[in-house]
Amino acid sequence: MTDERIPLLEAVEVTKRFGSFVANDRVSLRLFGGEVHALLGENGAGKSTLVKCFFGINRPDGGSIRWRGQAVEVASPAKARELGIGMVFQHFSLFDALTVAENIAVALPMSMSVARVAGELAAISARYGLPLKPDAVVADLSAGERQRVEIVRCLMQNPDLIIMDEPTSVLTPQEVEDLFAMLQQLTAEGRAILYISHKLDEVRRLCQRATVLRLGKVVADCDPAQVPKAELARMMVGETVHAARPAGLAQAGEDALVVDRLSLPAASLFGTDLREISFSLPAGRVSAIAGIAGNGQSELFAALSGERPCAPDTAIRLFGRPAGRLGIVERRRMNADFISEDRLGHATAPDLTLGENILVTRAKTDPALLNRGVLVMRRAAAISDRIRKAFDVRTAARDPLARALSGGNLQKYVVGRAVDRDPALLVVNQPTWGVDAGAAAHIRRTLVDLAKNGAAILVISQDLDEIYEIADRIAVLCAGRLSDFHPAAGLTAERIGLMMSGSGGPAAGQVAHHVA
Amino acid sequence: MWLRLERRSGRSAWMALLSPAAAFALTLVTGAVLFLALGKDPVAGLYFFFVEPVTVAWSLEEVLVKMTPLALIAAGLAVCFAASVWNIGAEGQFILGAIAGSFWPVVLPDLQGPLILPLMLLSGILGGALFASLPALFRVRFGANEILTSLMLVYVAELFLDWLVRGPWRNPAGLNFPETRPFHDWASMPVIGADRLNIGFLAALAVCLLLAFALSRTFTGFGLRLSGTAPQAARFAGISRNGTIYLVMALSGGLAGLAGAMEVAGPIGQLRTQISPGYGFTAIIVAFLARLNPAGAILAAFVLSVTFIGGESAQIAIGVSDKITRVFQGILLFYVLTCDVFILHRLRWVRPVRRLAGGS
Numbered sequence: 046m047t048d049e050r051i052p053l054l055e056a057v058e059v060t061k062r063f064g065s066f067v068a069n070d071r072v073s074l075r076l077f078g079g080e081v082h083a084l085l086g087e088n089g090a091g092k093s094t095l096v097k098c099f100f101g102i103n104r105p106d107g108g109s110i111r112w113r114g115q116a117v118e119v120a121s122p123a124k125a126r127e128l129g130i131g132m133v134f135q136h137f138s139l140f141d142a143l144t145v146a147e148n149i150a151v152a153l154p155m156s157m158s159v160a161r162v163a164g165e166l167a168a169i170s171a172r173y174g175l176p177l178k179p180d181a182v183v184a185d186l187s188a189g190e191r192q193r194v195e196i197v198r199c200l201m202q203n204p205d206l207i208i209m210d211e212p213t214s215v216l217t218p219q220e221v222e223d224l225f226a227m228l229q230q231l232t233a234e235g236r237a238i239l240y241i242s243h244k245l246d247e248v249r250r251l252c253q254r255a256t257v258l259r260l261g262k263v264v265a266d267c268d269p270a271q272v273p274k275a276e277l278a279r280m281m282v283g284e285t286v287h288a289a290r291p292a293g294l295a296q297a298g299e300d301a302l303v304v305d306r307l308s309l310p311a312a313s314l315f316g317t318d319l320r321e322i323s324f325s326l327p328a329g330r331v332s333a334i335a336g337i338a339g340n341g342q343s344e345l346f347a348a349l350s351g352e353r354p355c356a357p358d359t360a361i362r363l364f365g366r367p368a369g370r371l372g373i374v375e376r377r378r379m380n381a382d383f384i385s386e387d388r389l390g391h392a393t394a395p396d397l398t399l400g401e402n403i404l405v406t407r408a409k410t411d412p413a414l415l416n417r418g419v420l421v422m423r424r425a426a427a428i429s430d431r432i433r434k435a436f437d438v439r440t441a442a443r444d445p446l447a448r449a450l451s452g453g454n455l456q457k458y459v460v461g462r463a464v465d466r467d468p469a470l471l472v473v474n475q476p477t478w479g480v481d482a483g484a485a486a487h488i489r490r491t492l493v494d495l496a497k498n499g500a501a502i503l504v505i506s507q508d509l510d511e512i513y514e515i516a517d518r519i520a521v522l523c524a525g526r527l528s529d530f531h532p533a534a535g536l537t538a539e540r541i542g543l544m545m546s547g548s549g550g551p552a553a554g555q556v557a558h559h560v561a
Numbered sequence: 562m563w564l565r566l567e568r569r570s571g572r573s574a575w576m577a578l579l580s581p582a583a584a585f586a587l588t589l590v591t592g593a594v595l596f597l598a599l600g601k602d603p604v605a606g607l608y609f610f611f612v613e614p615v616t617v618a619w620s621l622e623e624v625l626v627k628m629t630p631l632a633l634i635a636a637g638l639a640v641c642f643a644a645s646v647w648n649i650g651a652e653g654q655f656i657l658g659a660i661a662g663s664f665w666p667v668v669l670p671d672l673q674g675p676l677i678l679p680l681m682l683l684s685g686i687l688g689g690a691l692f693a694s695l696p697a698l699f700r701v702r703f704g705a706n707e708i709l710t711s712l713m714l715v716y717v718a719e720l721f722l723d724w725l726v727r728g729p730w731r732n733p734a735g736l737n738f739p740e741t742r743p744f745h746d747w748a749s750m751p752v753i754g755a756d757r758l759n760i761g762f763l764a765a766l767a768v769c770l771l772l773a774f775a776l777s778r779t780f781t782g783f784g785l786r787l788s789g790t791a792p793q794a795a796r797f798a799g800i801s802r803n804g805t806i807y808l809v810m811a812l813s814g815g816l817a818g819l820a821g822a823m824e825v826a827g828p829i830g831q832l833r834t835q836i837s838p839g840y841g842f843t844a845i846i847v848a849f850l851a852r853l854n855p856a857g858a859i860l861a862a863f864v865l866s867v868t869f870i871g872g873e874s875a876q877i878a879i880g881v882s883d884k885i886t887r888v889f890q891g892i893l894l895f896y897v898l899t900c901d902v903f904i905l906h907r908l909r910w911v912r913p914v915r916r917l918a919g920g921s
Contacts, residue, residue: 352796374799385797394791396572405787405798408780418779446572 051114053078053237054099054130054206060107061094068094070261071108076206081228081238083248083269086258087281087481092241095258096208099239100132101125131204133195133212139183146179149198162201169200173227188337189220196227207231208239213247217337218509218542225251243281243482244510245274257281281482298328301470301501302349302381303362307369309348309355317341317525319348324520324530326470326501331493332530333504333516336545338475341525342505343386346474349503350383351376363470374409382406382468384459386475386505388452392459395448399433399440399458400426402447406462428465436461437487453484460488464495471495474505489515509538521545565911566902576904581850584896585864591892601879609878610871610889620870622754625762626828628859628866630655630820630840633765635847635862636772636855637813643776643853644809645789650696650711651817652841653718654689658818659825660722661688663832666748667730667741677747682822689818690811692718697810701803707810715841723834730832741832750827761823766859768816773856785809817841838869839887846894852901865890 052075061069068091076082086092097103099110101119109116112128119125125132139148146163153162163179170177175193183191192212199207213221228238228251242248248255248269255269257280265280272280302325309319319341326332336342347353349361351373358367363379373383385391393402403425408414413424426444433440438458440450447455456477463471476492477485493515496502505522506512512519518530521544528544589607596606614620634651641648648654662685665677695714699705723739732742750759776782788795788805795802820840825832847865851857872886 350797351799372799373797377799383797387793390791391793391797394787394794396790397787401783404780404783405794408783409799415780418781420778420780420783422778 050077052076052111053113055111055114056095056099056108057111058108059095059098059105059110061091061098061103062106068261069098069105072258072261072263073108074256074263074266076237076239078205078235078237079232080253081232081240081251083252083255084239084241084258085243085245085248085255085269085277085281087243087483090258090281091261092258093210094261096132096210096239096241099125099206100130100208126202126204129203129205130208131199131202131206132208132210133192133199134210137188137191137195139191139194141184142182144180144182145177145186145194148183148194149201152198153201165201166197169197173200173230174223175227188339189216189223192216192224204236206237206239208241210241211243212240213242213244217545218538221247245269245277246510249274249277278482297330298499298501300325301328301364302326302472302503304349305360305362307348307355307360309344309353311344312347312353317344319344320525322525322527324527326503328469328501329496329499330517331496331502331504331515332518332520333506333512333533334520334522334527335509335512335541336505336507336522338507340522342474342507342522344525345522345527346383346385346472346505349472350385377406377410380466380468381470381472382463382466384463384471384473384476386478388455388459389448393447393455396446398429398444398446399438399450400429400444402458403428403432403462407466410466432458432461432465435465436491451481453480456480457484457487460491464491467498468495468500470501470503472503472505475508476504476506477508477511485511509541513538563911564908566906567909569905569907573904573907576900577852580900580904581852581861581897584850584893584900587896587900588889588893591896592889595888596881599881601881606875606879606881609875610885611867613874613878614867614870619756620874622756622758624863624866624870625754626757626759627869628862629762629765629827630824630837631844631847631865632769632858632862633761633820633823634813634817634841634844635851635858636765636769637816638844638848639851639853639855639858640772640776640782640785641809641813642848643789644785644805645792646697646700646806646809647708648693648696648711648810648813649708649845650693650713650715650841651813651844652837652839653711653715654693654814654817655821655824655837655841656715656718656722657692658685658689658815658821659832659836660725660821661685661818662822663730663741663744663825666744667832670742670745673745673747675747678750678826681748681826682819685818685822686815687818689821690815692818693810693814694807697807700806707806711810722832722836726832726834732831739834743831744826748826749830750823757828759823759827761827764823765820769855769859773854776855781808817844843869843890846890846897849894849901850897865893868893 054076056072056074058071058073059069060067060071072095084092094103098105099119101121101124110119111117117128146159146166149166150157150159150162166177166179175197177193177197183194212224216224232238240252252269255267256263257265259281269277304322304324307319307322311318317340322345348355351371354370354372356369358369360369362368363376363381368376389395394405400422404414404420408420414421429444432438436457438454438461440454450458460476473492476488480488489511492502492504504516513533516533519533519536519541520530521528521541523545592607593603596603614624634655638648638651662681664684665672665681692714696707696710699710700707726741727739730741732740735742750761752759776785784795784798784800785805787798788800788802792802825836829836843865847858847861850861850864868886868889872883875881875885876883
């Protein structure tokens with residue numbers, strides 16, 4: 046490669062420990078101007094830890110960082126910015142109540158007035174095609190627009206290196222295209238971009254180089270476009286990933302769940318009202334609801350699960366019986382089950398053990414777990430053991446606290462706890478959110494297998510790749526309204542993207558589909 | 562070098578055992594310093610405070626008498642706190658229970674027989690439970706913080722008691738003293754000790770053990786704990802938060818009310834303007850010292866009861882203020898809460914990184 050050039054930033058055997066845990070083990074990396082460099086790896090591989098060392102948030106325990114050939118100590122984010130390193134975080138750090146210009150001004154030296162910031166902001170917006178209104182209030186902006194604010198804030202410092210942590214995780218396909226165009230413009234100006242992601246298609250398309258991390262170590266340094274996708278995935282995971290295939294029953298079964306004009310006002314100030322939602326779920330099929338989080342997903346899940354019962358009773362029919370007013374326990378007793386989006390704190394209690402967490406969803410549905418109101422802990426522990434084995438939940442102790450498990454392992458446990466009941470209806474909200482590729486593949490395969498055995502599955506997800514991988518039918522939830530379900534085959538990502546961003550309404554979606 | 566408080570990966574079993582003992586030891590050390598500062602002999606002070614009460618049969622019995630209401634109230638509060646509902650008003654519920662129990666022997670003194678005592682105790686439970694349901698109602702309906710409302714209702718209860726005893730319920734044959742008529746025999750707790758210890762003590766032990774079992778082994782108890790530590794998970798388990806608030810407030814209030822009724826039907830024998838040395842507040846310390854385990858409340862109540870008796874004996878023997886009891890109780894609570902932090906956390910010395918290896 047172009048090793049003679051002086052790298053913009055070079056990491057030499059950077060090591061970072063947290064207690065006895067080695068998050069980065071002698072990681073070396075070279076970034077050059079004009080390139081988009083991918084940092085690939087599963088969750089927990091050490092990507093974020095490493096870039097935090099570059100940005101002065103973490104201090105490495107060993108190794109060195111060179112900037113333009115000079116060894117430097119990045120003591121703080123301020124020092125990083127001074128050198129010319131900017132970072133766009135995965136979780137936005139914006140004040141909702143302030144305007145765009147004010148949000149940018151607070152991150153800059155005190156001397157800059159908001160008016161001057163607004164002026165510079167307009168210039169940068171025009172130059173990179175990032176439309177932003179300086180006096181718009183952040184609370185009113187979409188996720189894509191908020192990210193633009195973060196990017197512009199970063200660009201105001203005129204950085205030579207921009208670190209982006211999972212930038213596309215909250216964007217619609219169209220917004221992703223806009224982002225890529227802008228990144229290409231930035232590299233054309235000679236800037237370097239360090240692009241953290243686990244989305245292989247994106248990385249192969251966008252990045253000139255990729256460094257793959259696994260368990261804190263560099264396992265590969267390659268040109269991602271030259272390496273097959275499955276090979277990249279294998280490098281990340283360390284084992285071959287089997288993709289699930291949508292293969293339901295030959296014939297769809299009867300409707301397990303019928304929702305009829307369900308409307309529900311938001312429970313909180315920042316929630317979304319559900320408006321006139323109607324759909325049905327046939328047995329033997331994986332149905333998926335796509336859409337960006339915050340468009341009514343949590344509210345729909347609460348209504349379907351019975352965490353928030355709703356009127357009229359007939360708005361939700363479970364296996365033919367009106368169930369709108371039934372609570373979650375009654376619905377579970379009808380052999381439905383539900384997996385919430387938030388695995389730690391919602392699906393499980395963090396400070397209870399896995400055995401005790403069995404009781405959260407099953408104490409009232411499994412007669413063997415309650416003997417006249419007294420808990421049979423032995424049985425709960427046995428069920429927990431069975432799930433740990435069947436679903437490959439890796440734990441350090443036999444019955445650890447839920448909080449001690451990694452995200453992927455806990456999600457496998459949560460899915461296993463529901464699937465182990467052999468439910469006839471399973472509603473899952475964001476089944477593989479923040480879960481590593483190996484666990485995600487395992488979970489998706491489990492859901493598809495359950496559908497094959499005749500269960501009706503509803504997956505609510507923002508991950509389009511996931512939806513295409515497992516779903517037979519797809520609908521889109523946008524601003525509390527649900528489109529019709531369409532067969533997954535023949536529905537293009539662009540079409541879904543338009544529906545997700547609200548530009549193609551449910552009606553438009555219907556028209557567009559009558560092709561296949 | 563500086564110290565940093567870090568979260569442990571799990572609960573430290575060692576610290577969980579060690580913490581109450583460490584808190585007690587630290588209280589002794591601080592107490593010794595306090596006696597020194599007062600110019601008293603610290604060894605003698607601690608002896609009269611903590612040892613003398615358990616060496617004499619009479620005062621040992623008195624320790625058991627005083628620990629009865631403490632254990633009863635604390636067992637209820639432990640369940641309440643385990644559900645993250647903060648009932649600070651047990652003192653008021655204790656008073657309302659005493660008033661409700663006193664209704665029968667005071668207002669209807671001619672009604673006598675073996676059913677009177679059970680009736681009084683039941684009335685006490687009901688009085689305390691209903692009074693504690695008020696803050697629960699305010700919390701559920703209006704989102705009012707139960708810490709404030711339950712505490713404020715204590716003053717309502719105290720003033721109501723004062724008015725009753727000085728006014729409508731005053732003993733007509735009592736020379737204008739602010740007391741009700743003394744309870745008749747049917748309205749008194751059967752004594753089991755040499756002097757004032759009554760069957761209420763055994764009832765308190767039974768209630769503590771029963772609640773410990775219910776909290777740890779029944780689904781209802783599991784639901785309360787879940788609701789307290791992971792409210793969203795509790796909703797996922799189909800457990801209503803509002804129902805939990807009503808249940809634990811009524812339970813803790815009912816037990817405080819029972820303690821109040823047993824106190825006036827037992828050691829006191831009538832209703833007065835002052836019927837509690839602060840049992841309802843001290844029981845909060847008992848509940849935390851017991852680490853919110855109702856069975857542990859038995860031992861913790863014993864310890865706190867010793868401080869009541871010890872405060873009196875230290876007052877007589879070495880002439881310290883009677884406020885010393887409250888001071889010791891406060892110090893003990895402070896150390897209990899401090900030491901409990903180390904069950905889930907630990908201190909570590911952190912060395913600032915001077916320069917990176919390889920940097921020049």
